[in-house]
Amino acid sequence: MNSYEVNFDGLIGPTHNYGGLSFGNIASASNALKLSEPQRAARQGLEKMRYLRELGLQQGVLLPQQRPHLPTLRKLGFGGSDSAIIEKAAKQAPELLASCYSASCMWTANAATVSPSADTGDGRVHFTAANLNSMFHRSIEHQTTGRLLQAIFNDRQYFDHHQALPGGSHFGDEGAANHNRFAPDYGAAGVELFVFGRYAFRENSAATAHFPARQSYEASRAVSRLHRLQAAKVVFAQQNPGIIDAGAFHNDVVSVSNLNTFFMHEEAFLDKAQLQQQLQRQYGDEKLHFIEVKTSQVPLADAVTSYLFNSQLVRLPGEDAMTLILPVESRENEKVYRYLRQLQQQDTPIKRVEFVDVRQSMKNGGGPACLRLRVALTEAELNAVNPRFMLTDTLFADLNQWIDRHYRDRISPADLADPVLMEESLRALDELTALFNLGSFYEFQRS
Ligand code: SUG
Numbered sequence: 265m266n267s268y269e270v271n272f273d274g275l276i277g278p279t280h281n282y283g284g285l286s287f288g289n290i291a292s293a294s295n296a297l298k299l300s301e302p303q304r305a306a307r308q309g310l311e312k313m314r315y316l317r318e319l320g321l322q323q324g325v326l327l328p329q330q331r332p333h334l335p336t337l338r339k340l341g342f343g344g345s346d347s348a349i350i351e352k353a354a355k356q357a358p359e360l361l362a363s364c365y366s367a368s369c370m371w372t373a374n375a376a377t378v379s380p381s382a383d384t385g386d387g388r389v390h391f392t393a394a395n396l397n398s399m400f401h402r403s404i405e406h407q408t409t410g411r412l413l414q415a416i417f418n419d420r421q422y423f424d425h426h427q428a429l430p431g432g433s434h435f436g437d438e439g440a441a442n443h444n445r446f447a448p449d450y451g452a453a454g455v456e457l458f459v460f461g462r463y464a465f466r467e468n469s470a471a472t473a474h475f476p477a478r479q480s481y482e483a484s485r486a487v488s489r490l491h492r493l494q495a496a497k498v499v500f501a502q503q504n505p506g507i508i509d510a511g512a513f514h515n516d517v518v519s520v521s522n523l524n525t526f527f528m529h530e531e532a533f534l535d536k537a538q539l540q541q542q543l544q545r546q547y548g549d550e551k552l553h554f555i556e557v558k559t560s561q562v563p564l565a566d567a568v569t570s571y572l573f574n575s576q577l578v579r580l581p582g583e584d585a586m587t588l589i590l591p592v593e594s595r596e597n598e599k600v601y602r603y604l605r606q607l608q609q610q611d612t613p614i615k616r617v618e619f620v621d622v623r624q625s626m627k628n629g630g631g632p633a634c635l636r637l638r639v640a641l642t643e644a645e646l647n648a649v650n651p652r653f654m655l656t657d658t659l660f661a662d663l664n665q666w667i668d669r670h671y672r673d674r675i676s677p678a679d680l681a682d683p684v685l686m687e688e689s690l691r692a693l694d695e696l697t698a699l700f701n702l703g704s705f706y707e708f709q710r711s
Contacts, residue, residue, distance in 0.1 A: 266643045267451025269522070270322040271576070271636040272416075272653070273313045274370035275663065276306040277328030278689045281675045282628060283362035285401045288475030290511040290568060291629035298627070302367075303671035305624030309370065309635060310663055312620045313655050316589070320581040322646065323655040324416070325663075326372050326637065329408045330693060330706040332686050333364040336404050347683035354681035363401035365680050371630045372637040373441040373516055374402065375409045377487045380445070380640035381422070382453045385492030388424045389645060391417065392487050394439030395428035398478035403431075408706075415702060417639075419648040426490045429483055434464035437483040440637055441514035442503075444521040446547055450640040455546045457499045458484035459515035459533075461508055470534055472505040478513060479503075499542050502534040511568040516633050518567060522577040525553045525586055525613045529567050555612050561603050570597040572604075574631030577614070585615035591631045592619045652700050662699055666692070 284296020317323040334346055340360060342349045353361040369375070379390045393410040396402035406428035417423035429435040442461075447454025461477025462468050471477070481500060488498050503515050507529070512518045519528035526543070533539050536556075544552050562572060576589040594600045604617050620632055641649070652659075670692035672685075679685050690708050697705045704710045 265451060267449060268322045268641055268646055269450050269578070270324050270639045270641055270646065270649075271316060272324035272326050272372055272639060273309060273636045274326050274372040274375070275328055276302070276309040276370045276625065277331055277367035278302055278306075278671050278692045279331045279365045279675065279685065280305045280367040280370070280624065281362070281365060281677070281680065283366055283401065283677075285363060285366060286399055286513070286629060288508065288511070288513045289629040291627055295627040297677045300675045301624055301673060302675055303667060303673055306667045306671055307664070308622050308624055310660065310667070312622055312632060312635065314660050315620060316576070316578070317655050319578070321578060324639075324649070324653050325655055325659070326375065326653070327412060327696060327700065328367060328693070329369045329405060330708055331365050331367060331689060332361070333404055335707050336364050337361070346686065350681065350683045350686055358677070358680075361680050362677070364404070366401040368402050369405045369409065370625060371634040373634045374439045374514070375405070375637050376413060376439050377437070377443050377491075378440060378637065378639050379456060379491040379493060380450065380454070381642065381645065382447070382451055383445075383456060383491070383493055383497065385494075386424070388422055389417065389639070389641065390424045390426065390491040392426040392437070392490055393428045394437045395431060395435065396438060397431055397433065398436045398438070398476055411705070415705070416650045416653045417648075418650060422645045422648045429486050434480060435483040435486065436464075436478050436480045437487065438479045438514055441516045441634065442479045442484070444519070444526070445640070446521060446526070446543060446552060447523060448550060449523070451642045453497065455497050455499060455543060456488070456493055457501060457521075457543065458488060459501055459503050460484045461503050461505070470502065470505050472508045474509045475511075475513065477503070477505065477508050497546055499539065499546060501539045504531050504534050507531050507564060510564040513629070516574055517571065518573050520573050520575055520577045520633055522586060523579060524550065525555065525577065527555045527573065527577060527588070527614065528557070529562070529564070529573060530556045530558050531564060553613050555607070555614065557603060562599055566597055566599050570594045570600040571626065571631035572600050574633045576632050576636065586613045587616040587618060588614055589618050589620055589632055591626055592621050592623070593626060595619050666695060666699065670695070
């Protein structure tokens with residue numbers, strides 16, 4: 265039976281702004297409080313989806329969440345009418361208002377961890393929504409994410425959904441951004457690699473000095489248990505704390521994998537040699553390809569600003585070789601571009617590189633790979649996916665028109681204080697649910 269990797273990209277929401285909310289994410293800090301361009305951002309994201317579909321890949325869409333998230337502001341003690349809540353929060357706690365306005369759910373690599381049916385104990389595809397509890401503005405995403413995934417993968421025969429792990433920093437879980445999978449094909453059993461940044465219940469002999477390590481070992485283990493993965497087909501590996509301090513707040517900033525290929529920075533892991541041995545042992549007789557980029561070729565600082573590794577490594581239909589879909593920032597960085605030219609001459613599975621413009625997202629630390637959640641599906645599973653969420657020419661045109669009708673050209677931090685922005689955003693989302701036939705999906709539609 266045929267099997268596919270389907271990329272579900274986050275549609276960038278109407279309140280996309282630069283809040284400077286993610287400590288440890290260098291792009292978010294350097295662009296804090298600058299003007300954002302939501303309309304351009306959403307068009308860039310949508311154009312990436314169109315391009316990947318045109319290349320012959322299966323492409324899905326995940327919807328933006330309700331922002332501003334008034335229920336959270338209410339829980340934090342802001343009362344009165346919706347407008348009064350916005351006005352009070354703007355005066356008393358602008359950082360909380362910005363958090364509840366963040367369009368951060370666009371980075372769907374953090375939405376959930378997904379294990380394909382070939383790996384799980386019951387032969388279903390398992391989803392665990394990520395609690396994202398290291399950053400307040402992201403910790404409010406998982407309930408809606410879970411409901412959205414259930415609406416899309418809504419067939420108990422094929423799909424099983426788990427709620428986000430319990431709260432508390434012990435179980436910090438950032439979803440697929442710290443999860444890789446190696447398999448000869450999307451429908452074949454594979455080895456799943458969970459990358460973590462720290463231990464929560466034991467002392468860390470290697471710890472970060474400046475920036476938070478978001479993913480805990482204990483969270484990764486819990487997800488592997490929920491997904492009923494076989495112990496002999498799971499690897500846990502610690503990210504190098506030094507690389508988190510250099511700005512790689514998720515593993516997908518320093519490595520990317522697909523099928524039998526693992527493209528990584530040489531400093532990405534604490535014990536690279538052991539990791540590679542363990543992966544190869546569990547993978548079996550067929551060869552895994554490790555492509556390592558040396559610090560002398562691409563220093564860490566360049567890897568982080570160019571997002572060389574936050575690319576999508578894809579196998580296009582009918583091709584054996586792989587293609588790397590990179591952010592244009594990688595072409596603009598001299599060292600990175602030189603490396604990429606060399607890479608294409610080498611004897612590795614990666615034979616082609618392409619570039620996409622997602623600059624608006626990049627300025628908040630989200631590259632092409634952050635914007636997509638990978639879901640490996642068999643033909644039968646793909647047929648069971650809610651078809652409204654698969655990109656078609658019609659949906660592409662409808663979404664572009666919807667963006668044009670509702671999105672602002674620019675948003676400044678001061679704009680968040682104006683209740684008119686809230687009204688515009690909720691109106692846009694209301695129309696979006698109609699487009700996806702979702703009924704009353706958002707909280708504001710139900711209250
Ligand atoms: O969690 N940025 C996101 C970027 C997530 C990137 N995802 C992956 N690497 N998979 C984050 O730090 C910034 C929001 C702001 O500052 O306005 C933000 O949330």
